[in-house]
Amino acid sequence: MGAGPSGLMSAHTLARLGYRNVTVFERNDRVGGKVHTFDGVVQAELGALLIFPDYEVVLGLADELGVPYLPDSQRKYILDENGALWEFQDFLRQRYDAEEIAVAMDNYAKALETFASVGASYTDLHPDLTLTFDAFVDKYDFEPVARLIRSRMVGFGFAYYEQVPAAYYMKIIGSLVQVGESELEAPPTVIFPLPKGFQALWEAVADPLDVRLNAEVTKISRAALPGGRPITVTINGQQELRFDRVIISAPLPSVADFLDVTDEERDLFERVRSNRFFVTVFAVLGLTNRDAWFFDANSSPDRINHVAVWTATSQRRVVSPNFAAPVFTAYQVAEWQATDAEVAEALRSDVSAAGGVVAEVLVQAEWPYFPHVGSDDLAAGFYDRVEALQGQLGTYYVGSGVSIETVEHAARYARDLVMTHFPDRNR
Ligand SMILES: Cc1cc2nc3c(=O)[nH]c(=O)nc-3n(C[C@H](O)[C@H](O)[C@H](O)COP(=O)(O)OP(=O)(O)OC[C@H]3O[C@@H](n4cnc5c(N)ncnc54)[C@H](O)[C@@H]3O)c2cc1C
Structure with a gap:
């Protein structure tokens, strides 16, 4: 069924x-x-x-x-706490020196190898995979890699390192960030x-x-x-x-x-338990980018309800004359007790902080998400x-x-x- x-x-x-x-x-x-x-x-x-x-x-x-x-040809950026946008590699380089990145890459590659079996099954789980992911990252010492990917994990609705056991992240993190010859790589994605x-x-x-x-x-x-x-x-x-x-x-x-x-x-x-995940498609004034932005500063539990990622919706057909305006899709992990008005207000404030105004919400979906x-x-x-x-x-x-x-x-x-x-x- x-x-x-x-x-x-x-x-x-x-x-x-x-x-x-x-x-x-x-x-x-x-x-x-x-x-x-x-x-x-x-x-x-x-x-x-x-x-x-x-x-x-x-x-x-x-x-x-x-x-x-x-x-998928959309460019993806990480928005930092100062409102600056960074490409994947540059976000890492402006926070960590080459030695720290090299050590983290090495430790991350070893952890992927050690815990490869969780990709296929959660049975006979190693006890370390039951630690919350932030504790697991500390233990296996690859914080720069985890920091790089944090806004993606939250953007994809998996929410917070402080709360979710490592088994879940270790099952999928290898799809999101790979160790290349000399640097970390985000593999190119595909869309229908x-x-x-x-x-x-x-x-x-x-x-x-x-x-x-x-x-x-x-x-x-x-x-x-x-x-x-x-x-x-x-x-x-x-x-x-x-x-x-x-x-x-x-x-x-x-x-x-x-x-x-x-x-x-x-x-x-x-x-x-599940997360509450909102997807809102909205027309926006004052923003013209054609990209996806992952909000690093919103990827901790105290920023729940706020936008985790938004993407410019590049192919669209809109019927209202208002919509010469770009159309964006925003993703928010929300508290179960938050009202619709609070979720809408969090979106408005994030758009406003980026210099835009929500002109109209065109469609919204709410999902129970990520059972764990x-x-x-x-x-x-x-x-x-x-x-x-x-x-x-x-x-x-x-x-x-x-x-x-x-x-x-x-x-x-x-x-x-x-x-x-x-x-x-x-x-
Ligand atoms: C906003 C969002 C973005 C996502 N982005 C990605 C992505 O980029 N890449 C990716 O790989 N995954 C992504 N996912 C996750 C992916 O969509 C899900 O993991 C996947 O759809 C799960 O499949 P499923 O069959 O387990 O459950 P579902 O897709 O939820 O399907 C279950 C079905 O069962 C039906 N059903 C439930 N109860 C009954 C009942 N009593 N009688 C009859 N029918 C019933 C439901 O109506 C539903 O159609 C995303 C999900 C969301 C919500």
Whole structure:
């Protein structure tokens, strides 16, 4: 269930393995989940947009299905606490000397190598990966590298080094910053061009599959049935259907709302927390840049609600005559208790500090984002327990809650889970 990247990748892989009776239920009227290409007063990605070169599953699907993608040509800068903009390398050089950078690069490369296995799985986790990332960076001594990447981690919604266990960052940091011959490099990214955007890839994946839209799974019942099979799935509170197995890609904290959870499932899913992530597409006066700015000064917990990154939305179609003005997309991690007015005020103040004025908000999306657990739960083997659940009572879990919040990781985990647990029927 769920027609985001993980649900669709599960169904796509099952189809490849020769399974015919596979149905994907999606409560929205579109596929894609947190991949959402908006086409209204403006065209913009309200969810995922960037593809890194090591996204083998996503790029493999795009090649297989003939969905075009392009190198991302937008220039990316880091905005420092004094309002100055820096290119990736220069930000580092103006803060650290060559010796400090060389030592940090070396230590970072060693840490990536030592903890490479977290890229594939969180099971049997090394205890140091349960430290908060700032403590981990101190221990492995690569603070300059971590500082360079901090505004990107917050900009991508993963929030704060002081709060999030190192396992999560170490799983993805190698995609964001690599050790080159003599300097750190941010690998070039790829985008799916508007107007079709990133969602078109998931529409192409969904096309040959049996995907039911506007079909919310409201109940899954396994308990009364011996061995858990068949499983009864209720759609929109009305239609009951029977299946041998279910793959769940809904956010883990929501699973107890529709599944007859066991004590173990309930206990695990209650531990998961998420960030609140706003995406606001707005017309702005007084700013003319065509770039992406990562706000270094807003990448600590005391600056929650403020803009973590904004990008000039280069391809657009706007209908109001006001909009000779450039259109930007801003990303904000927000407090759960913040009001919409407070989030809007934080955006206005950041735009104003940069010399601009928000002329009009064109569209906004709010997402529960980056499901994760804290250091204690990680250390207590949260993911070992989740992995032990896979296949129990004919139930499997995929999605960002069991991998991490990127399209590639969600899709890769789903593909690997199906390949591991479902025998190939073509043989
Ligand atoms: C603003 C933003 C920017 C991002 N940028 C990037 C990026 O640049 N690069 C990148 O790799 N990733 C990015 N991501 C992350 C990426 O989009 C997600 O990690 C990915 O979409 C997760 O896939 P998923 O299948 O686990 O979940 P989702 O995409 O959330 O899909 C889950 C689906 O399940 C459906 N569902 C839930 N409950 C039910 C139910 N009861 N019945 C039926 N259907 C249900 C939902 O409607 C949804 O469609 C971004 C995300 C956001 C929000």
